[in-house]
Amino acid sequence: MSISIKNLTHIYHRGTPLEVAALSDVSLEIPGGSWTSIVGHTGSGKSTLAQHMNALLLPDMGEVVVDDLSVSSKKDLREIRRKVGLVFQYPEQQLFAETVKDELSFGPKNWGMTDNLDDLSEKVLDQVGLDRTYLDRSPFKLSGGEKRRVAIASVLAVSPSYLVLDEPTAGLDASGRGYLLKLLNKINNSGTAVVMVTHDLEIALDMSDRIIALQLGKVAHSGSPRDTVLYMSSNPVPGLLLPSIADLWVKLSKYGMEIPFSCDPSTMAKNIDEKRRGTKK
Amino acid sequence: MDISIASLQGLSYSYLEVGNLALDGIDLEVQRGDWIALLGGNGSGKSTLAKHFNALLTPMQGACFICGMDSRDDKNLWEIRKTVSMVFQNPENQIVSTVVEDDTAFGPENLGLPTEEIRARVDRALKIAGLWDKAEVASYTLSGGQKQRLAIAGAIAMDTPCIVLDEPTAMLDPQGRKEVMDLLKSLHDKGTTIIHITHRLEEIENATKVVVLKKGKLVWRGTPKELFLRQELESWGLELPPMVAMWRELAKMGTIGQDVPPETERLVQALCQSL
Numbered sequence: 001m002s003i004s005i006k007n008l009t010h011i012y013h014r015g016t017p018l019e020v021a022a023l024s025d026v027s028l029e030i031p032g033g034s035w036t037s038i039v040g041h042t043g044s045g046k047s048t049l050a051q052h053m054n055a056l057l058l059p060d061m062g063e064v065v066v067d068d069l070s071v072s073s074k075k076d077l078r079e080i081r082r083k084v085g086l087v088f089q090y091p092e093q094q095l096f097a098e099t100v101k102d103e104l105s106f107g108p109k110n111w112g113m114t115d116n117l118d119d120l121s122e123k124v125l126d127q128v129g130l131d132r133t134y135l136d137r138s139p140f141k142l143s144g145g146e147k148r149r150v151a152i153a154s155v156l157a158v159s160p161s162y163l164v165l166d167e168p169t170a171g172l173d174a175s176g177r178g179y180l181l182k183l184l185n186k187i188n189n190s191g192t193a194v195v196m197v198t199h200d201l202e203i204a205l206d207m208s209d210r211i212i213a214l215q216l217g218k219v220a221h222s223g224s225p226r227d228t229v230l231y232m233s234s235n236p237v238p239g240l241l242l243p244s245i246a247d248l249w250v251k252l253s254k255y256g257m258e259i260p261f262s263c264d265p266s267t268m269a270k271n272i273d274e275k276r277r278g279t280k281k
Numbered sequence: 282m283d284i285s286i287a288s289l290q291g292l293s294y295s296y297l298e299v300g301n302l303a304l305d306g307i308d309l310e311v312q313r314g315d316w317i318a319l320l321g322g323n324g325s326g327k328s329t330l331a332k333h334f335n336a337l338l339t340p341m342q343g344a345c346f347i348c349g350m351d352s353r354d355d356k357n358l359w360e361i362r363k364t365v366s367m368v369f370q371n372p373e374n375q376i377v378s379t380v381v382e383d384d385t386a387f388g389p390e391n392l393g394l395p396t397e398e399i400r401a402r403v404d405r406a407l408k409i410a411g412l413w414d415k416a417e418v419a420s421y422t423l424s425g426g427q428k429q430r431l432a433i434a435g436a437i438a439m440d441t442p443c444i445v446l447d448e449p450t451a452m453l454d455p456q457g458r459k460e461v462m463d464l465l466k467s468l469h470d471k472g473t474t475i476i477h478i479t480h481r482l483e484e485i486e487n488a489t490k491v492v493v494l495k496k497g498k499l500v501w502r503g504t505p506k507e508l509f510l511r512q513e514l515e516s517w518g519l520e521l522p523p524m525v526a527m528w529r530e531l532a533k534m535g536t537i538g539q540d541v542p543p544e545t546e547r548l549v550q551a552l553c554q555s556l
Contacts, residue, residue, distance in 0.1 A: 042424060042454055143323065171451055173323045173480045174520035199454040202523065241455045244524040248545050255553040265523045269530035272552060276536055 001032030001067050003053055003084065003162060003195075008062035010048050022048040023217045025062070032067075032161060035184075035194045037204035040214035041239025046166075046197045047089075049214065053164050053195065054084035067161070082111060085155035089167040091147035092140070100125070100150055101135040107158045124153040128183060145176040149183070156187070163187060164195040169203060181207060202243040205229065205263040213237050226261040286364070286443050286474050287311040287334055291343030294329055303329045305497040306343065313442065316465075316475040318488035318505070322518015326497040327447075327478045334445045334476060335365040363392070366436035370448040372428035381423070381431060382407065382416040388439045402438045409471075410434035410464060426457025430464055443474040450484065458484075482508070483522045493517050509543075 010023040022045045030036050030053075040046045051057040052064050055071045066083055069076035088094045097103040104121040113120070122132050128149040134142075139150050148168060155163065168184070169177045181203065188194045198204055204211050205225040212222040213231075215238065221231045232242055233250040242250070245268055249261055252272075259271040287309070294304040304326045311317055321327045332338040333345050336352040348364050350357040366388075369375050378384035385406050389399045407413045410430045415423065420431060429449055436444045446465070450458040466487055469475050477488070485491055485505045493501040493508075495517050501508070508514075509525050521529065528543035541551045 041456070145323070173518060175322060175518055178520075239454060239456050244522070244545060245527060248524070248527075248548060251545060251549045252552060255549060257553055263523070265521075265526035266530055269527045269534065269536070272531060273534050273536045276552070 001161070003030040003193075004065045005029070005049075005052070006063045006065070008049075008052060008064060009060050010045075010052065010057060011060045014060070021217055023052075026214075026217070026219055027062075028212055028219060028222060030162065030193060030195055033188075033191055033193050034209045035188050035196070035207055036210045036212060037196045037198055037208040038212045038214060039198055039201055039204050039240055040220075040237070041199065043216075044214040044239070045217040046214050048217075050086065050164050050166050050195070050197045053162065054086045055080050056086060082158050083160055084162045084164060085158065085160035087148075087151050087155055087163070087165040087168060089170060091144075091151040094151045094154070095139040095147060098138060099136050100130075100139050103139050103150060103154050104135075104157050107154055111158055113158075120157060124156045125150075127156055127187070128153045129179070145172055145179065148172070148180065152183075160192065162193045162195060164197070166197045167199070168196060169198065169200060177203075199239070201240050201246075202263060205243065205246060213240065225263065229261065284313050285310065285346075286313055286315070286348060287476075288346040288349075289333070289340075289343070290346070292330075292333065292340045292345055293342040294333070294338060295341060296329075302497050304333075307494075307499050309492060309499065311443070311474065311476065313474055314469075314472060315490060316469050316477065316488045318485040318491045319476060319478045319494065320480060320482075320485070320491060320508075320517070320519055321494035322480060324496075325494040325518060327494050329497075330494065331367070331445050331447045331476070331478050334443070335367050336361045337367070363439070364441055365443045365445055366439045366441040368429075368432050368436055368444060368446040368449050370451050372425070372432040372452075375432040375435070376420050376428060379419055379421070381412060381418050381420050384420055384431060385434045385438050388435055392439075402440060406434040406437035409437055409467065411460070424457065425453045426460040429453060429457065429461050433461070433464060433468075437468070442472075443476065444468065445476040445478070447478045448480070449477075450479070450481065480519060482514075482519060482525070493519070 005026060005028050008023055008026045009021060011019060011021050013019050038046045038049060055077050058071055064071045066080045069080050071080060095103055097106060101121055104124060105117040108117060108120060121135060125134060130149060139147060168180060172180060184194050208225060211225055211228045213220045220237050221228060229246045229250060243263060245263055245265065257275060259275045262268045262271060289307050289309040292304055292307040293302055295302045307330065319327050336358055339353045345352040347361045350361055352361060376384050377387050382403055385403045386399050389402050407416055410433055412430055412434055423431060450461050462484055465475055488505055491503055491505055491508050492499055514521060525543045531537045532539050537551050541547055
């Protein structure tokens with residue numbers, strides 16, 4: 001089970017003077033159940049790539065296959081769009097209903113589910129940490145963090161296998177960000193693959209199994225967080241800054257202090273401390 | 282010249298007739314040349330406070346004096362807005378013209394200045410903001426960081442001694458954040474008083490004073506270095522920069538001495554020396 005992208009090219013404004021290839025010849029694999037982060041500078045093509053994963057955009061060249069369904073087969077598009085849920089960067093662009101309840105039951109109704117919609121709405125709302133008092137409220141009168149959570153809940157309502165999120169932490173403060181990441185971690189642990197598009201390398205390194213770095217519409221690098229840090233320390237990708245702790249880790253290893261990689265401050269402090277004690281013995 | 286830019290005295294504000302105070306008894310002095318970092322989590326009241334500095338809001342109780350002018354007195358409004366300009370979080374909400382230099386000229390035009398003076402101010406502002414080569418470009422084609430610098434250029438063109446910025450980097454990528462922070466530094470070096478609202482502790486190193494708001498109350502004031510050592514940060518909705526968080530733990534465990542600063546080069550030196 002995976003989202004498999006082969007030689008994908010996407011061209012905006014084709015045949016006009018503004019023609020630009022947002023993605024050129026991109027190949028990659030998102031394994032089911034994994035947490036993959038797509039990182040890159042503004043304009044690197046990461047949002048375009050995200051929109052290809054649930055066939056919101058269709059390839060100019062190449063192929064996108066979700067599990068065993070191809071976007072080139074028109075009859076499979078519907079199922080692909082259920083399997084891959086997309087959460088936009090600005091929840092305002094996604095939310096539209098008068099109440100949270102209508103928002104949450106819209107998806108399931110479209111897939112022909114009519115039974116127990118109220119129970120389902122309550123269940124997905126609970127999954128994102130909001131209680132039933134939210135059901136009758138207007139999604140537009142919630143805080144930024146709550147709007148994002150309702151947008152995620154509305155996607156979870158159709159039980160996707162892959163959850164694709166475009167910059168889910170933009171504009172949130174430290175506690176809002178922490179809460180959202182914990183929530184995504186829980187969703188990921190229950191078996192749903194998470195694909196996170198972000199320019200925040202720190203979060204990507206901390207949370208992901210795999211990182212894909214895009215640069216000018218091409219895959220510059222893909223690998224584990226540790227490999228990504230090693231790659232980027234010798235091949236800087238424009239617009240992506242190596243987080244301070246990752247930078248420290250690289251420099252320590254250059255001076256002969258080899259410790260396990262982590263982007264979490266306290267894990268890193270513990271690793272350093274253990275190494276120091278080990279050497280002294 | 283008077284040294285006081287803003288003097289807030291027991292300032293309280295509420296959005297509702299009755300009920301929760303968004304701001305509760307704030308006392309704060311801002312002096313010419315200060316760089317105030319105004320910190321707090323979501324809902325702490327920091328944006329509400331920001332809007333008091335140029336009289337977009339006026340106190341319900343207490344008082345707010347801008348260069349000695351009472352903000353509750355309507356006849357001071359014009360002068361107050363010539364003293365303090367505002368930059369908001371989302372530059373899209375602030376850009377009014379389709380061409381970069383027209384947008385920068387909007388404020389000075391509203392002041393009814395002579396054409397040559399407007400031209401001179403726009404040129405100067407665009408140069409300081411690093412947008413000189415974009416003067417005739419359509420504003421919608423700018424990157425996020427450039428758009429925010431355009432919003433700041435608008436404030437520079439107003440030639441106010443003080444600029445208030447409400448989370449100007451929140452919607453920007455790392456490159457855009459750096460551009461805006463570099464611009465703030467150069468404005469401060471030129472003598473502009475900066476009031477910078479943020480929740481990113483990475484951005485406060487140049488601040489002369491730090492104040493923390495929580496639930497409408499001013500709960501702490503001090504310097505950036507003092508702030509990093511406070512234990513209450515989390516309960517204030519603030520997060521230490523990862524490097525500082527790690528440094529603090531290493532110091533706590535005694536792995537490094539308290540005298541080593543939380544800077545990469547110095548830490549690497551200290552840690553690898555005795556291997």
